[in-house]
Amino acid sequence: MEYILHILVLVAIYTVLSVSLDLLAGHTGLLSLSHAALFGLGAYSSALLTTRFGTSVFVGFLVAMVVAVLISFCISLPSLRLQDDYFVIATFGFQMILFSIFNNWIAVTHGPMGITNIPQPSIFGWTISSRVGLLVVALLLAIFAYVVVILITSSPFGRVLRAIREDEIFARALGKRTYRFKVTVFAVSATLSAWAGCLYAHYVTYIDPASFTVMESILVVSMVIVGGAGSRWGPFIGASVLVLLPETLRIVGLPSTFAANFRQVIYGTLLVVMMMFRPRGIVGKYDFGQ
Amino acid sequence: MVRQLLINALIAGSLYALIGIGFALIFRVVKFFHFTHGLSYALGAYVAFGLSRWSNLNLVWVLILAPIITAVFGVILYAIIFQPLRNRRATPLVSLIACLGAYLVGQNLLSMAFGDDAKSIRGDVVVLGMNVLGAYITLPQLVIVVFAIVVVLGCAVWLSKTELGTQIRAVANDPSLATIIGIASDRVVFLTVVVGTGLGGLAGGLAALDRAIVPTMGLNALLMGVVATIAGGKESLGGVAFGAYFVGLAQNMVILWIPSAWQDSIVFLIMIGFLILRPQGFMGRDTGRSAF
Numbered sequence: 239m240e241y242i243l244h245i246l247v248l249v250a251i252y253t254v255l256s257v258s259l260d261l262l263a264g265h266t267g268l269l270s271l272s273h274a275a276l277f278g279l280g281a282y283s284s285a286l287l288t289t290r291f292g293t294s295v296f297v298g299f300l301v302a303m304v305v306a307v308l309i310s311f312c313i314s315l316p317s318l319r320l321q322d323d324y325f326v327i328a329t330f331g332f333q334m335i336l337f338s339i340f341n342n343w344i345a346v347t348h349g350p351m352g353i354t355n356i357p358q359p360s361i362f363g364w365t366i367s368s369r370v371g372l373l374v375v376a377l378l379l380a381i382f383a384y385v386v387v388i389l390i391t392s393s394p395f396g397r398v399l400r401a402i403r404e405d406e407i408f409a410r411a412l413g414k415r416t417y418r419f420k421v422t423v424f425a426v427s428a429t430l431s432a433w434a435g436c437l438y439a440h441y442v443t444y445i446d447p448a449s450f451t452v453m454e455s456i457l458v459v460s461m462v463i464v465g466g467a468g469s470r471w472g473p474f475i476g477a478s479v480l481v482l483l484p485e486t487l488r489i490v491g492l493p494s495t496f497a498a499n500f501r502q503v504i505y506g507t508l509l510v511v512m513m514m515f516r517p518r519g520i521v522g523k524y525d526f527g528q
Numbered sequence: 529m530v531r532q533l534l535i536n537a538l539i540a541g542s543l544y545a546l547i548g549i550g551f552a553l554i555f556r557v558v559k560f561f562h563f564t565h566g567l568s569y570a571l572g573a574y575v576a577f578g579l580s581r582w583s584n585l586n587l588v589w590v591l592i593l594a595p596i597i598t599a600v601f602g603v604i605l606y607a608i609i610f611q612p613l614r615n616r617r618a619t620p621l622v623s624l625i626a627c628l629g630a631y632l633v634g635q636n637l638l639s640m641a642f643g644d645d646a647k648s649i650r651g652d653v654v655v656l657g658m659n660v661l662g663a664y665i666t667l668p669q670l671v672i673v674v675f676a677i678v679v680v681l682g683c684a685v686w687l688s689k690t691e692l693g694t695q696i697r698a699v700a701n702d703p704s705l706a707t708i709i710g711i712a713s714d715r716v717v718f719l720t721v722v723v724g725t726g727l728g729g730l731a732g733g734l735a736a737l738d739r740a741i742v743p744t745m746g747l748n749a750l751l752m753g754v755v756a757t758i759a760g761g762k763e764s765l766g767g768v769a770f771g772a773y774f775v776g777l778a779q780n781m782v783i784l785w786i787p788s789a790w791q792d793s794i795v796f797l798i799m800i801g802f803l804i805l806r807p808q809g810f811m812g813r814d815t816g817r818s819a820f
Contacts, residue, residue, distance in 0.1 A: 503637065
């Protein structure tokens with residue numbers, strides 16, 4: 239039972255991550271490979287505040303948002319001047335730089351040793367330590383992320399994002415300052431990812447840089463693409479499939495040395511297959527990248 | 529210290545030039561970031577490792593066979609990745625993601641086959657290198673430097689003087705125009721992918737002589753090749769080589785001022801700087817699709 243709850247919490251956290259990436263990749267057509275770094279940024283901000291300065295988890299979430307927005311500007315202001323695949327490469331570069339900061343700025347992040355004893359989330363002095371309680375918090379965050387994305391995409395603002403995805407020059411010709419729209423939506427997406435990171439840090443109570451590598455970024459990209467970029471339930475389905483599928487391997491009884499490799503083989507194969515045969519994903523209506 | 533760093537920069541730059549040339553060659557005709565090139569590099573290193581561990585061949589044969597075996601892998605890669613993407617007229621972004629997926633599969637297959645621990649074909653004896661102007665360089669490192677020069681010059685001559693080289697440049701410049709004048713584009717792309725992959729295997733085989741062999745070696749090396757290509761300008765091989773030595777130099781000289789752990793971050797900052805300020809690179813003319 240504990241195990242099933244753990245898996246469900248992971249599904250919820252990854253849903254937040256893939257919903258936030260889908261806002262960028264699916265709805266605006268900007269594929270970012272830096273979401274694991276933004277996820278890590280939230281995790282580290284909140285973990286450091288609560289362990290070093292003893293602030294409440296709530297303050298951790300708020301500061302993580304501020305940090306995520308500021309860093310998202312550092313990433314998006316230069317990268318968004320680039321197109322399609324060059325944007326991917328630039329965000330890839332930022333992912334590597336941020337990972338290097340997590341890994342090498344030992345005075346603050348403890349480097350590869352990571353941060354231990356991160357407090358579990360608490361609201362009004364009441365600490366949530368049961369798995370069921372944590373699952374409720376994770377679900378609330380996932381629902382919140384969904385509400386934010388649905389509100390954005392069904393507003394006039396969201397229409398401009400879709401216009402940017404379909405034909406940016408045309409959107410600009412209509413007088414839309416597309417660059418500003420893109421920077422804003424990147425900041426929103428970064429905030430949601432950072433919050434997923436906060437929740438992750440306070441849920442597992444131990445973080446190290448290995449959770450925030452570029453491989454993790456690729457995993458989130460796979461979730462969005464497998465589920466269906468730019469669709470309502472796609473990110474949720476993608477996150478569920480890609481979290482649950484490797485877990486079934488464990489039940490089948492694959493040796494654990496192979497399991498980690500094998501799950502990445504699955505992610506990679508799914509990416510190739512989806513890109514070649516079904517770029518709209520399982521439930522999507524929009525052919526990604528066409 | 530400075531002299532040793534310069535020698536290290538020369539060795540690193542030579543490796544990046546070898547990776548970058550193969551990468552840029554393929555990039556010019558397919559026009560997307562084919563991350564699978566990192567796989568060719570790692571495969572070349574593992575083939576060299578396997579041959580020297582489980583056969584009696586001497587290192588010269590290892591270095592001849594590693595690129596050939598990797599080139600055969602290039603044929604498979606073309607059949608299952610490049611050809612389907614071309615048939616579907618996939619956009620560069622879609623192709624990039626597909627290649628990223630293929631890279632992920634390959635890297636993990638390597639690590640399942642050989643394990644995650646670092647392999648080496650140097651043996652246990654630590655040899656002090658030759659003394660050149662007060663800095664040390666070992667024989668394998670010298671081989672890498674010489675090979676880089678030979679490959680860069682060889683490719684430049686091959687592209688400008690031979691018929692296939694001219695066809696490759698034609699397809700790189702304008703695929704439809706090349707087809708109109710009767711060049712079989714598919715065949716040219718196929719041969720470029722095979723030769724480029726073989727060059728990646730050669731780079732990996734050479735790197736195996738000097739460095740630790742791990743399944744993840746491909747991605748980092750490939751990124752250095754990508755940065756070299758972007759910094760140098762992807763339109764000319766001379767530019768790529770120049771970019772490679774520039775990256776090697778930057779990466780090694782920053783050690784004078786900051787801890788070596790930050791080397792790679794500096795390289796990525798340089799890459800982002802180039803993408804934004806001078807996307808055509810040092811030497812490139814902006815002929816193709818621009819980054820903006």
